[in-house]
Amino acid sequence: MALEPCKDCGREVSTFAESCPNCGRPQSERLQKKDLARLLDGKASRAPAPPRVEVVLKGRKYEAVGFVLMVTGVFAFCLSGLVESVLLAAIGGLLLLVGFAVAIVGRCM
Numbered sequence: 001m002a003l004e005p006c007k008d009c010g011r012e013v014s015t016f017a018e019s020c021p022n023c024g025r026p027q028s029e030r031l032q033k034k035d036l037a038r039l040l041d042g043k044a045s046r047a048p049a050p051p052r053v054e055v056v057l058k059g060r061k062y063e064a065v066g067f068v069l070m071v072t073g074v075f076a077f078c079l080s081g082l083v084e085s086v087l088l089a090a091i092g093g094l095l096l097l098v099g100f101a102v103a104i105v106g107r108c109m
């Protein structure tokens, strides 16, 4: 809660107070109009914010895809031991590596 001096009597008045408790001067119209305009201006000037959020989400998506690839790779690798398939082991290893790389890229985004 911020305090501002009243323009009439100079007494400290809360910025949330509708009027000065000392002299009764209304504070709200000055506050609301100016601060609202400033807030709106601040939001307008911060227009490049949404793409940044999108990048973060995109990074999360890559991270999730990388994680799924890694899990699939480990699964394929384990399965290759059961069925004794070198090809499946190679695919599993490759998936694990690619998934790891994708997850790292996603985290760095």
Ligand SMILES: [Zn+2]
Pocket (backbone or CB within 6 Å): 006, 007, 008, 009, 010, 011, 020, 021, 022, 023, 024, 025
């Ligand atoms: Zn006052």
